[in-house]
Every structure is written in structure tokens, then in C-alpha cells.
Amino acid sequence: MIYVVLWLHALVWGALFLWSYWREPRQFRNAFFFFFFCACTLGAAAVTFDQWWITFPIFLAVALTPVVTIVFMLVNEVTLVRREGFSFAHALPLLFACAIVAWFCALPGALALQAPGAVVGFILAITACGAWFFLSFAALLLYSWLYRSLPRKRHYEFIIIHGAGLAGEELTPLLRGRVERAYELWVTQGRHATLVPSGGQGEDEEISEAEAMARHLRILGVPDTQMLLEDRSTTTWENLKFSRDLIAEHSSGGAPRSALVTSDYHVFRASMYARAVGLSADGLGSRTARYYFPTAFIREFIAITRSYWWPYATIMGLWAFTLFFRMLR
Template identity: 45%
Template sequence: MDFLFINVFSYGLTALVLFAFMISYLRDKRRIRVGMLLTLGLLMLAFSLMISVIRAADEIDTVRYATVFGALIFIVLVPLLVIGTGAGLIYNARILWRKEGFKPKNLLTLGLGLLIFLYLGLLILAPFWTGHEELALPVVLIATITAYLGFVFLCYLVSCILYNLVRPKPPRDYIVVLGAGLKGDKVTPLLAGRLKRAIAFYRKQEAMPYVPPKFVVSGGKGSDEMISEAAAMRNYLLEQGIPDEWIILEDRSVNTLQNMAFSKKIMDEESGEGRYTCVFATNNFHLFRAGVYARKAGLKADGIGSKTAFYYLPNAFIREYIAILSMYRKWHIAVIGLIVLMFALIALALWWVNRSVGV
């Protein structure tokens, strides 16, 4: 009877969370809470199904054996998956260095891979810490914070996948192309991918009975760049046969938020605030964060993402995740602070109990 109540309650709570996800998704897809609600809902659904299986196992021996077998597979596969992830990240770092060069921004996959093996080492050595029980609580604290950051990363990936599934359709009045680094005065392959994706959208709308959208190429001049990113993008578009009068330059921005804000100002001045439609073009790994910045800038626009070389994606997604953590750092610091406070109270309680027993 108790299991039945827990099962019904868990299914009800799961339905409520998934309903909240649907409402949040329909209202604004550019929020990480959309991914959090879906991830939490799916985890709760898995828990509810597990309870259902356990209830059924009381009556059917086959289900009981299947449950035990499934648990054993889970126990074996999870460590292998973690080890494989760590090894894959380190191997990816080697490929990235060979293709993109040894740069600080390309060290993220190596760092995460090494941290995974360091963490596994701590867990493996934990049973041999006899006589050092005082280390148990700090290890559990680290594990809890790691689990929280891992959950946030999973939610971020789910948010990215959901947002990449959005397919803005013509007609649109503008296409905002977000800048990236240059090589001399030429666009890099990464930036060329964004421009090609924008051109494909332009051609698609041009083939319809609509006026094609104007390009707003957005990006200022870096200290190590010969010309502004906007000027380099304009030159590329001209080479691809895009009319010059269909290209608008925004050459002051130095980050994605400014890309969105300054481009919005240009479009507002030309067409009137709220009297136009637009999309923005960037790489698929950057699409979700760019959407978040579009929302922050007050720009009603979804994005179209260009494909990125597979070897580049792990490092890029880690970099984007760190940027998302930084964007919402106050929330994450508060949560981690609460976790640390909880463990501090547990440590204080254990000290008080040991002191009382000693007395």
C-alpha cells in the first residue's frame, strides 16, 4: 500500500513538472529552466517507472530477476561510461591541438578529462583511508557539488538540444550574423559557416514570393584584427553575390550581448521598434547562449545554427557551459553556498555528538 501511494504521488508530481516544462517552453525557449524542467521531469519519470517495476516484482519473479539484471548492468556500465568520457576528452584535446593549435582556450577538454580521473581516484582510494574518517565528509561534499554541477551541465545540454530543434521559417526582414575571430582580414572557417547558413536562409526566402531579408553583420575590430569583423563579413557576402545595399554593418560590438543590443538598435531605427521580424545566425554550439543574450537585449528573435566540426564541439560546449555558469553565477554561488552550509552543520553536529559521547 505504501509503495502504491509513493508510485501514484511520483507519477502525479512527474506530470506536474512536465506540464510546467511545456508551459515554460511555449512561453520562452531561451531559458535554461526549460532544460531543467524537462531533465527533472524525465528523471522523475524514470524513478516512477522504477517504483512500478519494484511493485510488479513482488508478484512476478521474471520481473524481479530482470530488475536485478538491469541494476547489475547499470552498476557496471556507469563506471565504464565515466572512464570512457574522461579518456575521450583527453583524446579530443590531442586532436584539437593538432587542428587548432595549442591555445589556452583549447585546454578545457584536457582539464575536464584529468579532473574526471582525479575524482575517480579519490573514490577508489576512499576505502583505504582507515584512520582518516575526518576526510569522508569533505569527499562527500566534493561529490555533492560535482553532482550539482553535472546536473546543471546536463540541463544545459538538454536546453541546447531543444533550442537547436527550433526552425525559424521565412519570411523575415533581417538576418543578424554574429561575428567571430578573423584570420588577417578574412573570415575564419567558423565564421564562414555562420555566413553560409545565413545565405542559405536568404536564398530560400528569395525563391519565395517575398522580399529577401537584409543582412546585419555584427562584430567590431579586435586588437589583433586588421579590420572589423563586420567589414570582413560584408566582403565575404559581396563575393557570394549578395547586393551591397542589402548589407548593414554593425561594427562596434565586442561580445554577443552587444551584438544583439547594437543590431536591435539599428533595426529599430530603420524599421521601427517591434515592426520587423528577424533571425540570428551563429554556430550550433553557440545558439542557445546567443538566444539568451537576444532575450536580455529585448530582441524577439530565434537563431539558425551552422554545423561545426565534430572534434571542435566538446571543447566548445564546455566553454559555453562555463559562460552560462558565469551568466547565472549568483544563483549557482547561492546553491553551492547552501550545500557547504549544510555540510558544515552536519560536521558541527557530528563534533557535538562525539564530544558528548566522550564526556
């Protein structure tokens, strides 16, 4: 009978995911629906077929994930610093590894030191916040892969290319990958879409990122008549907002469908922001160097989490309420 309950849970999560994805694929909640659907399906399959080895890798992965993650992040930190130098952004893998160690050591340490109840309660709340953080991280990593992988057989009228840093007046490898991915899409669609290079001029840049991308596109054979340069933006949000306004000025009416071409780790956040500014668009990703992906994805996840702070506030609010209630007794 238990397998019926498990399959029912899987069906419910699957139905919620399909409904939510059909309504709007660019929502953070889809990540959780898909994650719970996968977990329930694996559990139900293990019980139904009496093949517990299906769940063994899951438990093994859960048990080894902290150690594997810490080791992987430390190796990634060394590789990143060797290739691109040290900076605060490049220190994210090291900080993430340290946070995991602190998260796992905090509660046992407090219990071993016989810390006051208020301190233990606070650490329990932090532990719960950490559990939600890692669950969200795993769910988003899984769903962002799915979102990028699903085929999209649409015709796009506009192809927006998100800017990144320049090396003088030259494109960095990261930005060149985005431009050439957009060019491939443009060619695949019969060279009819309008390309929208989007990116302003930073303080340490000699020209705008939009102009640098346009120069590369001209070399590839894209005429100026099929390019609109958005050269004012300095953030992802501005990329999308200004590109939306530019497209509205040059479209024939209605809501033209656009493609957002950026690096693979950045696709989902860019798509979320596009939804927020009212831009009808799908995210498409260019490949990122393997050594750079973990750092970039952690940064993306933190940026998304800042907009979804309420679970952490709820957990800490419950701890504060409990502490206050005990003080009144």
C-alpha cells in the same frame, strides 16, 4: 500503483516544461524540466510495461559515463591540438577529464586516509557541487539539441550573424559556416530580410569581422542596401546589445523579429543573452566540426554556469553553516 506515481511525475515535469517553454524558450530552467521529464517518462515506461531493459541503458550509461567521458576528452584533446595547435582554450578537454578523475577520487581518498571530519565534509560538499555540475551539463546538452532542432516557421526581418576570429582579412571556416547559414536563411525567406554582420576589429585583425562578413556576402550576391554592419562589438553580449540598437534605428517600429545565426554550440547562450538585452530573436546554428564541438560546448557551459552560481553557493553555504554549528557545540 508505483507506475501511476511515476507517470504523474512525468506529467508534472512535462507540464512544467511546456508552460515554461511556451512562456520563454530561452531560459536555463527549461533544460532541467525537459531532462527530468525524459528521465521520469523512461522510468514510468519501464515499470508500466515491465520492460526493465528500457532503464538498463540508462544505468549502464551512468556507470560508464565517467570512463567514456575521460577517454573521449583525451582523444578530443589530441585531435584538437594536432589540428589547431595548443592553447589554454584547447586544453579544456584535458582539464575537464582531470576534474572528473579528481572528483571521483577525492571522497574515497579522504576516507582511506581517515581525514578529519571537516575535510570529509568539505569533500562531500565539493562532490555535491560536482553532481550538480554534471547534471546541469547533461541537461543543457540535451535541451540545447532540442532548442536547435525544433522547426521555426517564422519570417525574420533581421538576420544577425555573430562574429568569430579572422585569418588576416579572410573568414575562418567557423565564421564562413555562420555567414553561409545566414545566407541560406536569407534566400529561403525570399531575400527580403536585412542581414546584420556583427563583430568588431580585434587587436590582431586587419579589418572588422563585420566588414569581412559583408565582403563574403557581397560575393554571394547580397546588396549593400540589405546589410547593416555592426562593427564595434568584442563580446557576445556586445554583439547582441549593439545589434539591438542598430535594428531599433532602422526598423519601422514595434519589436521586429530577428534570427541569431551562430555556431550550433553557441546558439543557446546567444539566445539567453538576446532575451536578457530585450532582443526578440530565435537562435539558429551552423554546423561545427565534430572534433571542435566538445571543447566549444564546455566553454559555453562554463560561461552559462557563471550566471547561475547560486546552487554551488548554497551547497557550500550549508557546509559552512554545518561546520560552524559543530564548532559551537
